[in-house]
Amino acid sequence: MTDAVLATHGLTKSFGALMATDSVSLDLRAGEIHAVIGPNGAGKSTLISQICGGLVPDAGRVDLLGHDVTMLPARLRAQQGLARTFQISALAMEDSVLQNVMLGALGASRRPWSFLRPVLGQRDLRDTAEHALERVGLADVAATRTAELSHGQRRQLEVAVALTLNPKAFVMDEPMAGLGAEGSKRLTEFLDGLRAQAPILLVEHDMDAVFALADRISVLVYGRVIETGTVAEIRASQAVRDAYLGDPA
Amino acid sequence: MMPERVLNAVVLAGLLAVPLWALVVDEPFTITLATRAVIFALAAVGLNIALGFGGLVSLGHAVFFGLGGYAMGILAHHAQTFTPLAEWPFLIEGTKSMPVIWLVAMLTSGVAALLIGLLSLRTTGVYFIMITLAFGQMFYYFAISWAAYGGEDGLSIYVRNDFPGLNTLVPIQFFGLCFALLCVALLFTALLARSPFGLALNAARQVPARVETVGLDPLRLKLVAFVISGVITGLAGALFADLNRFVSPTMFSWQMSGEIIIFIILGGTARLFGPVVGAVLFVTLEHFLGGLSDYWHIYLGALLLLIVLFARGGVIGLLAGRARLHD
Numbered sequence: 001m002t003d004a005v006l007a008t009h010g011l012t013k014s015f016g017a018l019m020a021t022d023s024v025s026l027d028l029r030a031g032e033i034h035a036v037i038g039p040n041g042a043g044k045s046t047l048i049s050q051i052c053g054g055l056v057p058d059a060g061r062v063d064l065l066g067h068d069v070t071m072l073p074a075r076l077r078a079q080q081g082l083a084r085t086f087q088i089s090a091l092a093m094e095d096s097v098l099q100n101v102m103l104g105a106l107g108a109s110r111r112p113w114s115f116l117r118p119v120l121g122q123r124d125l126r127d128t129a130e131h132a133l134e135r136v137g138l139a140d141v142a143a144t145r146t147a148e149l150s151h152g153q154r155r156q157l158e159v160a161v162a163l164t165l166n167p168k169a170f171v172m173d174e175p176m177a178g179l180g181a182e183g184s185k186r187l188t189e190f191l192d193g194l195r196a197q198a199p200i201l202l203v204e205h206d207m208d209a210v211f212a213l214a215d216r217i218s219v220l221v222y223g224r225v226i227e228t229g230t231v232a233e234i235r236a237s238q239a240v241r242d243a244y245l246g247d248p249a
Numbered sequence: 250m251m252p253e254r255v256l257n258a259v260v261l262a263g264l265l266a267v268p269l270w271a272l273v274v275d276e277p278f279t280i281t282l283a284t285r286a287v288i289f290a291l292a293a294v295g296l297n298i299a300l301g302f303g304g305l306v307s308l309g310h311a312v313f314f315g316l317g318g319y320a321m322g323i324l325a326h327h328a329q330t331f332t333p334l335a336e337w338p339f340l341i342e343g344t345k346s347m348p349v350i351w352l353v354a355m356l357t358s359g360v361a362a363l364l365i366g367l368l369s370l371r372t373t374g375v376y377f378i379m380i381t382l383a384f385g386q387m388f389y390y391f392a393i394s395w396a397a398y399g400g401e402d403g404l405s406i407y408v409r410n411d412f413p414g415l416n417t418l419v420p421i422q423f424f425g426l427c428f429a430l431l432c433v434a435l436l437f438t439a440l441l442a443r444s445p446f447g448l449a450l451n452a453a454r455q456v457p458a459r460v461e462t463v464g465l466d467p468l469r470l471k472l473v474a475f476v477i478s479g480v481i482t483g484l485a486g487a488l489f490a491d492l493n494r495f496v497s498p499t500m501f502s503w504q505m506s507g508e509i510i511i512f513i514i515l516g517g518t519a520r521l522f523g524p525v526v527g528a529v530l531f532v533t534l535e536h537f538l539g540g541l542s543d544y545w546h547i548y549l550g551a552l553l554l555l556i557v558l559f560a561r562g563g564v565i566g567l568l569a570g571r572a573r574l575h576d
Binding site: 052053054073074075076078079083084086090091092093094095096098099100102103104106107108110111112113114115116117118119120122125143145161164165 | 437440441443444445446447448449451452455456458459460461462463464465466470473574575
């Protein structure tokens with residue numbers, strides 16, 4: 001599977017007797033959105049942590065662009081092109097919106113060891129940052145304190161920071177969480193276009209969004225992938241129905 | 250509310266005006282008090298980079314203050330007794346030259362901050378406070394037991410050290426020197442706050458996980474901040490020893506560390522002039538209330554309580570409101 005941008009092989013992690021991730025193998029190919037769905041407690045967050053570098057798996061491997069990154073810290077995975085958005089916004093709340101995206105641009109440039117020149121005056125970083133804000137539609141609130149943003153705007157800012165990294169793959173942890181119908185629809189349209197830039201591993205509860213966006217879906221139940229397939233295949237799968245979706249009324 | 254820049258300018262002008270007025274009316278003690286405030290402010294400007302920007306509540310910054318003090322004390326002591334510091338592997342002589350002493354003070358503090366930071370930054374929160382406190386106590390007791398340099402009694406330096414072109418024994422000239430260094434440190438801090446490093450450090454304090462996901466190392470950022478912070482506080486220590494022409498283990502005491510934190514909290518955490526306002530306020534209270542009662546710390550405690558309860562931004566926050574983001 002050399003064409004996979006991101007892949008896990010037999011990823012396993014247990015906490016005591018609880019198998020949070022049980023031999024999970026999945027891959028993310030260029031140009032696709034691969035959604036991971038599953039009921040609460042299915043191990044989605046644990047899986048993301050292992051992919052992005054927060055947790056070390058007990059067994060198995062994570063490959064990014066064909067390189068084994070299993071033991072790399074999150075920071076180095078980010079440098080190699082993995083961009084993550086958080087389920088609960090992890091933003092510098094006291095800073096402005098612009099400063100938050102500037103941080104992303106700065107990280108991507110890997111030039112934080114400059115002590116005297118104003119960061120906001122660095123044209124290349126600022127262009128990257130402002131362009132990302134424009135793409136998610138936050139250009140108007142660039143100078144606003146992040147704590148004053150609405151929940152939906154914070155979700156957009158999460159995505160904007162990921163954009164500044166110009167990544168090879170996105171890992172998004174419930175980007176639609178807490179968005180209204182209108183917000184979800186807009187973000188869905190945005191992600192639809194984003195896959196051309198880099199593939200997205202999308203963990204999401206919003207089934208409308210998942211079915212609208214996903215090229216492939218993996219269903220995670222009790223830490224185990226019970227099915228991977230296209231939207232139609234997943235809809236048709238009896239195993240998935242039994243475990244998760246429930247019979248349509 | 251007063252714009253913060255205006256407030257800062259007023260504070261700086263006032264800090265310069267008081268000793269000049271004292272010079273005119275011939276009150277040299279007031280100039281010494283102002284110098285004391287300026288040196289304390291410099292020490293706190295240093296700590297503010299770690300505590301205010303980096304969120305590192307160091308209860309051990311007296312280590313750097315004391316190292317700066319002892320760097321001055323030891324170098325000047327050897328110079329005034331005409332004994333070498335070391336003869337092997339090569340001859341090291343004492344010195345009375347301030348620039349050399351400052352350099353040694355800053356270098357020593359920087360190395361100490363690097364080592365202490367490397368160990369302490371593995372911890373956060375209360376543990377970080379405790380481990381920095383522990384380092385402070387280690388240095389304190391080491392100084393007490395170091396008989397070669399006065400032990401508990403400390404070291405007296407008979408004549409203030411030299412600075413090219415100045416007579417440092419004239420109070421206003423020494424004040425001017427300290428004031429100039431404070432201005433340089435403030436300018437550096439102002440630039441730092443707006444720099445790429447400042448942005449990254451600020452984020453590392455608030456959301457380390459985010460900083461990591463953009464490919465930066467929050468710990469390394471904090472470590473560098475801690476070193477810069479220690480270097481500035483170390484310089485202040487060398488000046489403080491020169492002001493008193495005396496250095497003793499109390500410069501290493503945890504009370505000293507606490508006082509530097511108090512300057513920052515009084516003035517306003519993470520505000521450029523917070524440490525300056527805090528130090529000036531502290532020295533003023535110390536002088537006037539200390540004249541009324543030996544127990545003046547009671548009033549300081551009450552003031553601190555009021556500020557922590559009702560004015561989290563310190564005096565600067567009270568007068569200038571929240572910090573502005575950027576233009």
